[in-house]
Amino acid sequence: MTTDPIRPADLTVDGTGLLCVTLLLRLRKQIEDAPAGTVVHVIATDPAAPLDLPAWCHMVGHDYLGPLPGSRPVYGIRLTANARATRADAPWHPASTSSRG
Template identity: 70%
Template sequence: MTGTAPPAPDLVVDGTGLLCVQLLLKLRGQIADAPVSTVVHIITTDPAAPLDLPAWCHLTGHLYLGPISDPDREVYALRLTETARATRPDAPWRPA
């Protein structure tokens, strides 16, 4: 997202204190009924998030928008897509 302001979030998922598995479970649950084109900001303290979130977006087909500049916390953004692939509710890193 170089050179452009990040889009404002339609939904914020607070994953503070959660590691990858719990973060993805929470994220999947909160976006399950969200409409296409929803911009999601994910707050996280997981040091693996900069790798895990783009990988999960690649797996599911959602658009990873990248990190959001926030001096107080780590925030990443994604946009839900119409062509996203479903994942299992109990294992959001596995196809449904």
């Protein structure tokens, strides 16, 4: 079995010093116009990041690539075309699909 090497980042999101809630807000904003296939490296120092990032990726449908080797806490994500939208103010909640008239 072979594994694909993780590509260099197309986009880096620096969440140094941020709690995961704020990190996800920043991440969602910075990837909002990025195309599918974009590899994002997320710098995250919050101890909850190794749990929250894969859970968020699973929820929205992006590919979580895992922690990357190196001295900094960096995690890889590959954006997918079929990702589910989330609320801009709460990226852990699905975007509303209904409209009010």
